[in-house]
Each structure stands twice: as C-alpha cells, then as structure tokens.
Amino acid sequence: xxxxxxxxxxxxxxxxxxxxxxxxxxxxxKGLVWQGIPPDLRDPVYEWLSGASCKREAxxxxxxxxxxxxxEEENLGLGVIGGEEGEEGEEAWVCVTREREDAGxxxxxxxxxxxxxxxxEGGAGSGTGGGYVGxxxxxxxxxxxxxxxxxxxxxxxxxxxxxxxELDLGRAFTDSDAAINTPEGRARLRRVLRAYALRNPSVGYxxxxxxxxxxxxxxxxxxxxxxTLAHVCEEVSPLCFSPPLLGTRADMRALGxxxxxxxxxxxxxxxxxxLNLEMMAGHWLLVYFINIFPPPVALRILEISMAxxxxxxxxVALAFLRGLEAELLACDDLHELSQLVRIRQAGMYDADAxxxxxxxxxxxxxxxxxxxxxxxxxxxxxxxxxxDRVLCRAPQQARWRWRHRGAAGEGRQDEGNKSKGGDAPxxxxxxxxEADMRDGRSMNGWVYGSNExxxxxxxxxxxxxxxxxxxxxxTRGLSLIGLSYWVSPHTWRHWDQLAFQVTHRLFLEEGxxxxxxxxxxxxxxxxxxxxxxxxxxxxxxGDLPAPAPTSPVRRxxxxxxxxxxPPRVASNRRHSSSxxxx
Amino acid sequence: MANRxxxxxQSKYDHLIKLLLIGDSGVGKSCLLLRYSEDSFTPSFxxxxxxxxxxxxxxxEDKKLKLQIWDTAGxxxxxxxxxAYYRGAMGILLVYDVTDERSFANVKNWMRQIEQHASExxxxxxxxxxxxxxxxxxxxxxxxxxxxxxxxxxxxxxxSAKENVNVDEAFYTVARDIALRIDNEVDLTASGKNVKxxxxxxxxxxxxxx
Numbered sequence: 001x002x003x004x005x006x007x008x009x010x011x012x013x014x015x016x017x018x019x020x021x022x023x024x025x026x027x028x029x030k031g032l033v034w035q036g037i038p039p040d041l042r043d044p045v046y047e048w049l050s051g052a053s054c055k056r057e058a059x060x061x062x063x064x065x066x067x068x069x070x071x072e073e074e075n076l077g078l079g080v081i082g083g084e085e086g087e088e089g090e091e092a093w094v095c096v097t098r099e100r101e102d103a104g105x106x107x108x109x110x111x112x113x114x115x116x117x118x119x120x121e122g123g124a125g126s127g128t129g130g131g132y133v134g135x136x137x138x139x140x141x142x143x144x145x146x147x148x149x150x151x152x153x154x155x156x157x158x159x160x161x162x163x164x165x166e167l168d169l170g171r172a173f174t175d176s177d178a179a180i181n182t183p184e185g186r187a188r189l190r191r192v193l194r195a196y197a198l199r200n201p202s203v204g205y206x207x208x209x210x211x212x213x214x215x216x217x218x219x220x221x222x223x224x225x226x227x228t229l230a231h232v233c234e235e236v237s238p239l240c241f242s243p244p245l246l247g248t249r250a251d252m253r254a255l256g257x258x259x260x261x262x263x264x265x266x267x268x269x270x271x272x273x274x275l276n277l278e279m280m281a282g283h284w285l286l287v288y289f290i291n292i293f294p295p296p297v298a299l300r301i302l303e304i305s306m307a308x309x310x311x312x313x314x315x316v317a318l319a320f321l322r323g324l325e326a327e328l329l330a331c332d333d334l335h336e337l338s339q340l341v342r343i344r345q346a347g348m349y350d351a352d353a354x355x356x357x358x359x360x361x362x363x364x365x366x367x368x369x370x371x372x373x374x375x376x377x378x379x380x381x382x383x384x385x386x387x388d389r390v391l392c393r394a395p396q397q398a399r400w401r402w403r404h405r406g407a408a409g410e411g412r413q414d415e416g417n418k419s420k421g422g423d424a425p426x427x428x429x430x431x432x433x434e435a436d437m438r439d440g441r442s443m444n445g446w447v448y449g450s451n452e453x454x455x456x457x458x459x460x461x462x463x464x465x466x467x468x469x470x471x472x473x474x475t476r477g478l479s480l481i482g483l484s485y486w487v488s489p490h491t492w493r494h495w496d497q498l499a500f501q502v503t504h505r506l507f508l509e510e511g512x513x514x515x516x517x518x519x520x521x522x523x524x525x526x527x528x529x530x531x532x533x534x535x536x537x538x539x540x541x542g543d544l545p546a547p548a549p550t551s552p553v554r555r556x557x558x559x560x561x562x563x564x565x566p567p568r569v570a571s572n573r574r575h576s577s578s579x580x581x582x
Numbered sequence: 583m584a585n586r587x588x589x590x591x592q593s594k595y596d597h598l599i600k601l602l603l604i605g606d607s608g609v610g611k612s613c614l615l616l617r618y619s620e621d622s623f624t625p626s627f628x629x630x631x632x633x634x635x636x637x638x639x640x641x642x643e644d645k646k647l648k649l650q651i652w653d654t655a656g657x658x659x660x661x662x663x664x665x666a667y668y669r670g671a672m673g674i675l676l677v678y679d680v681t682d683e684r685s686f687a688n689v690k691n692w693m694r695q696i697e698q699h700a701s702e703x704x705x706x707x708x709x710x711x712x713x714x715x716x717x718x719x720x721x722x723x724x725x726x727x728x729x730x731x732x733x734x735x736x737x738x739x740x741x742s743a744k745e746n747v748n749v750d751e752a753f754y755t756v757a758r759d760i761a762l763r764i765d766n767e768v769d770l771t772a773s774g775k776n777v778k779x780x781x782x783x784x785x786x787x788x789x790x791x792x
Binding site: 164167168170171172173174181206207208210211242243244245248249252274279280282283286287291333334335338 | 594598600607608624626627628629630631632633634635636637639648650655656657658659660662663667
C-alpha cells in the first residue's frame, strides 16, 4: 500500500512538473510537497521550486560553473585591478573582472538579482550589466558596460569569506560518516558556498548556510543545491542572512510573541525557570531545524518552506512545542527541561505527525504571523543605522530603481545638488571619499560607474529622498513592503499576502492609526496596492491579487497623498508611459 | 512571576548564575562548554548558530550553584543577536585561540562590546584555549595573554578542552566570584529592607535580578 501510494505520488508530481513551469507553484504541487518529495524526483522539483530554470535562462546555462570556477581561485578570485583609466582612487577599488565575451555565455546580466533586474527594465537593460561585479570606468573596453562596484568587495573581503567558509566546512554535520564529511563532500560544499558568496556579496557567507548547503548536497546535485541555497537566502528568508541579520532578529521576537500568545502556560513556565524560549527557538528558524531534527525531517521542513515560505518554520516550532507541552510543564528543573527538549528533538522521526500538526498551525495563525513578523522587522528598522546598513546591502536593486527614478525625475536636480553638498561629510562612514563625492560616483558606499553625471545627480537626489521618506514611514513595520521591494522585487510574490493583510488591518483600525499619524503611509499603501497588477507584470512573477475593493473610496476620504513615499513609486511607474532607457 | 518561579526553584539551588561565552569563530567555545558540562570532547563540532546553552550544577561550600552557560556564535554578524544577551549575563568568559593571532587581536574588540552592552558589575575572565598544541604551532604566548588580562584587570587562564586543562578551574573561578558578589549584594539589599529605605531597595533588587 505504501509503495503504491509513493508510486502515485511520483506520477502526480511528474505530471505537475511541466516542461517550462512558471514562477508560481500551483496549489496541487504544494499539497504534494507537504506529503514529501520522492527522492528520485528531488532534483527536478527542487529546481522547479527554486526557479532555477528561469534564473538559468536569464543568467546563462553556465552561470553556476562560471561562478564556481571563479570562486575557486584565491580570495574568491577577487583581485586588485590597476587604475587603467588613470583616475585617482582607482586602485583602491577592487573588483572581479569579467570580459564581455565571457559574460555573454555565462554571466550576462548577472547580479544579486540581476535576472529580475533585467526583466524589470522591460528588456531595456539587457545590454547592460556585464560581469557579476563589473569593472568601473571600463565602458569603452570590449563593449563591457560598467556595473555597480561595492567598495567592500575586495580581496580582503574574499579572504575573510573564504576563511569563514573553510572553518565551517567540517562543522556542518556532527555525523562523521555523512557523505558531506568526506574530502569530496567538503570540496562540493566549499564550491557551493564560495560560488554563492560571489553571487550574493550582500550575504557572503553566514554561519548556518553550511548546514543548509550541506543538507542539500546530501539530497540533490551540486548545481541544484546552489540554486536552492540561492532561493532560500534570497526569497524564502530574505534579510535573514545578510549582516545585520534583521530578518532573523525580527523573527526571533515574533516567535517570542507567538509562543506567548499560543502557549501561554508553557511560556510562563519557562520564563519562571529563567529559560528564554524565543532564544532557544531562534536558531531553529534560521537553519530550518537542520542538526536539530534528524536530517530527513529537516529536509522535509526545508522543502515545505521552499513551497510555502518561511512561515512554515514558525509553525513547526509551535507544533513541536505544543506536542511537548504537557511533558515540559511537568518538568520544573531547568536542566531536565532542556535535556528533554534536546532528546525529543533528536528523536523526532515521525515527520508525518509533526507536519500534520504544522499544517494545522500554519493555516490557523499564518495571517497573524505575517503581520507580527512585518511589525517586528519594521520596529527594528526604526533605527537609522539599521536602515543604512540594509540599504547599503542592496546595491544592485537600488541601481535599477534609481535609474528609473532618475529617468522620471522632475527636474529636481538643483535640490539634489544642494543636499548632496550639504550631506557629504556625514557620509564618510560608508567608505566614501571626498573625490568620489565630487564625481558623484559614490553614495553611501554605493558606487556608480555611469559617466552620465546628470543621471548620477538624480540618483543621488533620489537616494536622499528615499532615505528621508523611508525613515518616516519606517515606523511600525509598514516599511517592510517598501523595503522588500527595494531589496529584491521578486520576493514580492511572498509578500503579497502580507501587504494585503497590513493594508486591510490598517483600514480596520484606521481611527487608531490616524491618531498615530499613519494617514500618509496609508494613502501611499493604497496607491501602491492599486498598482499591484502593473508592478507584477513588470517584475514578471506572481499572481495578480485582487486590489482592495475599498481602496479608491478610502483614498478620497483620506485626503491628498503625500508625494514620493515608497509606495508612490508605483504610481509614478504607472503614469510614465515611455519605456525606461538607460 | 519571576519571583514566584524563584521561590519554587529555591529548594534545588541557591543561586542561578548566568554565564556567557564569547570570542571569535572557531576558538573552541562550544568545545570548552562541552568539556565543562559533560566532560567530553569531540573534534568535529557543529557551528553554533545564534545562541545555545547548557546547564551545570556546581556545589560551592555549603551552597548549590546552578550555572546557565550561554554559548554564542562567533561570526561577526551574529553580534547583533548575541549582544542582546550581554546585559543578562553575570559573568562573561572571553575566549581566544592561542594558535590564532587574529582571535587574540580581536580580544580588544570583544572587550569593547562588553563595555557597551554588558552591565558594569559583570565578572569577566580571559581564556586562551587550545594550549595543548605543539609549541611550534602556538602564536600567542602565555605571557602575552597574561599581560593583556592584567591590562584589563581580569583573571586569565590558558585552557585546553581537548586535554581537559584548567577548564573546570576557569568556570569555577568565575562562578565563585559571582556568587560572592551576589551574596554581598543580597546582604546590602536585606539591610536596606530593614532600614526601610524604599528607593534604595529597587535598584539593588533589579541588579540582582538581571
């Protein structure tokens, strides 16, 4: 019976895995993933879930191999290039050099989210974006178009990342018999991690990624593991692995609140014993229970998270603790309690029961959870330095966005110049030199290679404006929507529900929020929401959710909108009929 | 709520002491903790993600101490998570690796973190781990470590989790110092209560609680 069921499952999965699947998972595939992916179908399904085939199409079939080969060199292949243009400060900027020919095959238009970036520009950008990290000021050479260079991305950065990875290669699994602990397995893990660090320097290498990549390598091929890792770090858990670990911190807080609300007795019991449950459970979320539950169970949780989003990990934590609640409550010694949790974790072989509970939990509390997570993320981002750090880590996306806004700029260049001069000294913390400021090529650590100075001025002005507006609307979690959009537009397909929930909730509690001066944000949200279908078509992913029906009415009743808040970007976009040119 | 829990647990121990292990990635924090709490050693350890903890009971003269030892991730980006728990720690064990100069040089950064985030009265101790290595592989001498510890006026041990050298001693020293400090503070609080100086009781009680 079991074999037959497995067989049926295989057949259904094979049929739903079409030849060229879209980005969105159909509902029935999700259901099948919940039941478990048969081992021999893991490769194609993982590729499908992570959108690997689409990304490979955009980035070139050899993308992974090119990156892996590049990263095998010393310092991840990051070396110093001399000042070919004879400009001061050039030597200080170190980047990967990739010729255009190379780029055409393997690395065309790559980037942290380069593929999406290209599509975002409606094809206009397909001629740009040479190497992954391009060469500054080399516009005339071999048709290579200048790309963003992150100042911190130098040989020292490469060496640090390589060292971190090396240190953790042998620390992915305790089980010394695991295939990942053989020399060959470690080499594979090293290649995947190093290649990923080059793909996404904003993350580089974060501890915990060795667990994820290690587990994936046990299950699927090397390249699929790479794409899946990319999917996990960029789409399933965005902001969770990049340096301020904003997402992780917000999630830990959200989990604490969730546990307090869902399991009040247990929460109180534990805090009476001076045990902080959220702290204990915090790292469950980051690594998808790898090395906490047995590998097969962890793998299933990871698979489901790929299909459903990282809310799943919260539900697993909740289901696990709920199953243990009676035992834990009976235990009033801290040592015994922690031992009990550990033993139950290690003995969690009955994945089906746990996942059934997980599904029930998820269905019940998902909408609340999303609000909770957004709320905490926004709360953390209230601090300006956090904002700076987050924004600093999103150079690729920022470039696309700013160029667009630059093109749509309404002659505010003077204002931009003025504020640029005024703010210059304050920006030195991000590694910007005076010379860069003069040239208008660097802002807050982001460097622009474009030699069209007007664009840069506009971009600078936009950046400042954005910063100002973000700071204002950042209060209370709403900025999440704007931010996720800025950091990686394609993650939106995971945020759509959230956005809807937040908007909806705000309307419900309008009176309360208005007293908290949320009206401008609210209006912007609505205008953004109304433009959702257009945005989604532009980004080329996701379903088109129905716009909130009450929006137009509410909007008019709330008075005029404040121009230029993040969501307003959307309406700018709608009204600009001309295609964006670079 | 917390008080009630403390009352209930008082039958089992006199003091709950919270310790924190910090230091660069790969210096052997988790191994030290494993050696101390379970008296075992494994060369293949998994990376600590975020924060983890172990419990150890320790008899001290006529008292029972319960140590709750937090183990932290060493990678720099995790500091945003771990520093949140500095304030709750009563003692901090700062670990470096005697075979790794960089981890030793980073001690001053870690000290700065402690100054910024931990409470002022926190007990600190410097530990140079992996002292079992071949002298040829050693990069930081015993003298250098001792000198640095003197500079910060904290106690210093060279330990080996592998060979079980000085591990118990290091933890015991911190725990004992903290227990003494708490006893003094409790005495102060108690005397404050007797004289009924309302405002005086609050801060002292809060300090003990944290």
